[in-house]
Amino acid sequence: MRISVIGCGYLGAVHASAMAELGHQVIGIDVDERKIAALAAGRPPFYEPGLPEILASATASGRLRFSTDIADAADADVHFLAVGTPQVPGSGAADLSYVDAAFESLLPHLGEGALVVGKSTVPVGTAARLASRLRADAPHASLAWNPEFLREGFAVKDTLEPDRLVYGVAADHAASMLDQIYRAAIEAGTPRIVTDYATAELVKVAANSFLATKISFINAMSEIADATGADVTALADAIGHDARIGRRFLNAGVGFGGGCLPKDIRAFTARADELGLGDSLGFLKEVDAINLRQRQRVVDLAIEALGGSAFRKKIAVLGVTFKPESDDVRDSPALDVAVQLKGLGAEVVATDPEGLENARLRHPQLDYTSSTHDALRDAELVVLVTEWREYRALDPEEAGRLVAGRRIIDGRNVLDPVAWRAAGWVYRGLGRP
Ligand SMILES: NC(=O)C1=CN([C@@H]2O[C@H](COP(=O)(O)OP(=O)(O)OC[C@H]3O[C@@H](n4cnc5c(N)ncnc54)[C@H](O)[C@@H]3O)[C@@H](O)[C@H]2O)C=CC1
Numbered sequence: 001m002r003i004s005v006i007g008c009g010y011l012g013a014v015h016a017s018a019m020a021e022l023g024h025q026v027i028g029i030d031v032d033e034r035k036i037a038a039l040a041a042g043r044p045p046f047y048e049p050g051l052p053e054i055l056a057s058a059t060a061s062g063r064l065r066f067s068t069d070i071a072d073a074a075d076a077d078v079h080f081l082a083v084g085t086p087q088v089p090g091s092g093a094a095d096l097s098y099v100d101a102a103f104e105s106l107l108p109h110l111g112e113g114a115l116v117v118g119k120s121t122v123p124v125g126t127a128a129r130l131a132s133r134l135r136a137d138a139p140h141a142s143l144a145w146n147p148e149f150l151r152e153g154f155a156v157k158d159t160l161e162p163d164r165l166v167y168g169v170a171a172d173h174a175a176s177m178l179d180q181i182y183r184a185a186i187e188a189g190t191p192r193i194v195t196d197y198a199t200a201e202l203v204k205v206a207a208n209s210f211l212a213t214k215i216s217f218i219n220a221m222s223e224i225a226d227a228t229g230a231d232v233t234a235l236a237d238a239i240g241h242d243a244r245i246g247r248r249f250l251n252a253g254v255g256f257g258g259g260c261l262p263k264d265i266r267a268f269t270a271r272a273d274e275l276g277l278g279d280s281l282g283f284l285k286e287v288d289a290i291n292l293r294q295r296q297r298v299v300d301l302a303i304e305a306l307g308g309s310a311f312r313k314k315i316a317v318l319g320v321t322f323k324p325e326s327d328d329v330r331d332s333p334a335l336d337v338a339v340q341l342k343g344l345g346a347e348v349v350a351t352d353p354e355g356l357e358n359a360r361l362r363h364p365q366l367d368y369t370s371s372t373h374d375a376l377r378d379a380e381l382v383v384l385v386t387e388w389r390e391y392r393a394l395d396p397e398e399a400g401r402l403v404a405g406r407r408i409i410d411g412r413n414v415l416d417p418v419a420w421r422a423a424g425w426v427y428r429g430l431g432r433p
């Protein structure tokens with residue numbers, strides 16, 4: 001199939017490369033010239049394990065090209081829309097201006113029988129609106145909504161071997177075209193749900209809302225655990241053995257961040273409000289509030305560990321990205337904690353294996369180092385906020401020789417409290433006695 005992918009960010013660059021890996025002829029389009037130049041040269045503009053390999057092989061084979069000119073997408077049979085849908089500043093609603101602009105720019109280039117496939121996460125009702133636009137101005141083309149469930153850090157595997165495929169379609173031929181694209185996954189047994197536009201749009205935000213709720217649930221339990229001396233990690237293990245609950249996504253800590261979960265639950269709530277159904281999703285506001293409270297809890301624990309004030313104290317912040325195996329710092333709890341501590345007068349030194357470039361752009365006021373040792377050296381407090389493997393593997397004795405005070409806040413509950421305390425550290429996790 002000839003495919004275009006419009007928007008080559010975290011989602012689109014991986015999707016374009018993975019589609020070429022499957023043997024399709026792909027063109028990636030983006031308005032960002034630097035991004036396109038890097039991708040065309042076979043260099044991913046962000047960190048994603050596995051992407052360099054498939055991008056390099058696909059660009060070298062000629063199956064994958066990139067352009068900033070949407071007219072270069074005109075030959076494609078299928079056009080994936082993968083542009084951003086960020087939060088409107090000051091409101092929870094999704095900003096659809098990028099989707100609308102990309103869609104409008106594509107309209108004049110749609111060939112006979114072309115299929116436009118939405119991948120971006122959008123408020124329910126968006127696909128129906130774009131479909132009616134197609135009927136008016138490009139009736140020879142049609143629309144499908146095919147939400148994406150990939151996780152950063154596992155994006156290549158999740159794209160090539162998804163848990164499920166969801167197609168929101170208005171006609172059978174759209175589903176057949178998508179089947180041709182995803183033939184390899186379908187033949188490998190990937191479940192495929194063919195449904196209407198509204199359901200497909202809702203599946204995506206419902207999935208992210210459920211995941212966010214699961215995390216906030218366990219974080220609420222961690223607050224109760226802290227107040228009662230219980231251990232939230234043992235609690236998660238115990239309830240997680242019940243297959244109906246499941247242990248995954250029950251890790252208490254500084255909470256969820258990133259370019260998706262936080263904005264998606266807010267956009268879903270805003271859409272429900274528009275539909276007059278605000279009460280139905282009222283609990284998502286609580287999910288959001290619990291999540292933001294976790295960041296404050298980490299800051300409060302830090303102050304407490306420092307005897308009541310962070311002023312002029314050196315604090316090593318381990319991690320700036322919203323999760324390991326990604327360089328993404330969008331709505332990162334780790335960076336939020338670092339910024340708050342800096343605001344309280346602390347001398348914050350943040351470190352991260354992959355996220356420093358993005359963090360510097362967003363928060364130039366912080367001090368950064370790429371060396372974990374330099375961050376730890378003479379610190380009076382260590383705050384672990386992103387559980388990169390190298391931080392999980394820190395040796396308490398070795399780290400203890402670098403710091404000025406053996407105090408650590410484990411914002412991800414990933415260290416062994418017994419080992420750290422045995423090495424003389426004051427250890428605090430969230431919901432761990
Ligand atoms: N990042 C992720 O893990 C996932 C993201 N999503 C959804 O996918 C969408 C994209 O997310 P990300 O890739 O993370 O965002 P991103 O911000 O990394 O990428 C969006 C890209 O679209 C480009 N763009 C904006 N307007 C354009 C236009 N008119 N024409 C061509 N390109 C244009 C931007 O330059 C940027 O490179 C969002 O709706 C997000 O919720 C869904 C699943 C996973």
Ligand SMILES: O=C(O)[C@H]1O[C@H](OP(=O)(O)OP(=O)(O)OC[C@H]2O[C@@H](n3ccc(=O)[nH]c3=O)[C@H](O)[C@@H]2O)[C@H](O)[C@@H](O)[C@@H]1O
Nearest residue numbers: 148149150151152215249250251255256257258260322323
């Ligand atoms: O719509 C999206 O963009 C994507 O959002 C999430 O993927 P992602 O944001 O890459 O990261 P997750 O692995 O879901 O983690 C999200 C956040 O939750 C936090 N988290 C995760 C699990 C957990 O138990 N506890 C916890 O605090 C992570 O640290 C991270 O900050 C979903 O998992 C994907 O299925 C979805 O496609």
